[in-house]
Amino acid sequence: DTAVSQTPKYLVTQMGNDKSIKCEQNLGHDTMYWYKQDSKKFLKIMFSYNNKELIINETVPNRFSPKSPDKAHLNLHINSLELGDSAVYFCASSPSIREQFFGPGTRLTVL
């Protein structure tokens, strides 16, 4: 009965590889997000989708591409991984412009 789930929880990979992180929410929310949390715990929004349409696209390298196959899913694909991409990535969903519900996070380590 998990509300917002992410897979995988941990991801360790080599520089230059391409990887994906999946996110699913079963709350019926219209809006989903991706956030990046760096080593100092600072959180910054990357993308937001509303009903499968991109509504927020922050200054993120175009190696990062979100994909929303339906309202309940928002996946994050990363090409040509770099050391600086190492972080914890959080997915979130929201029924409105206010409160957001977060997934457990995916810890990405690029070697």
Place this chain on the structure above:
Amino acid sequence: GDSVTQMEGPVTLSEEAFLTINCTYTATGYPSLFWYVQYPGEGLQLLLKATKADDKGSNKGFEATYRKETTSFHLEKGSVQVSDSAVYFCALSDTTSGSRLTFGEGTQLTVNP
């Protein structure tokens, strides 16, 4: 643009001590304000919220009052427990910034028995 500033951490307290974590904000519209908590190895959980001036959010013994005159939303708890050890984030959602949350830097709280 919108911004949130939290008191610098880390904060270390003894069990049953009084907690205050300061948070101030800058916003162009009429923001809603939030406190989120992140326990070790977990995602963020909403702790409390306030959507308009003078509202008080409360949950699990924590409280915060939306003060428009001082643009603040300080988090308080009268008696902390070891289980309150976590990172606390102040955040705002502004009507002019769409659906994004702007977070403060986070404050690490450690409560010792």
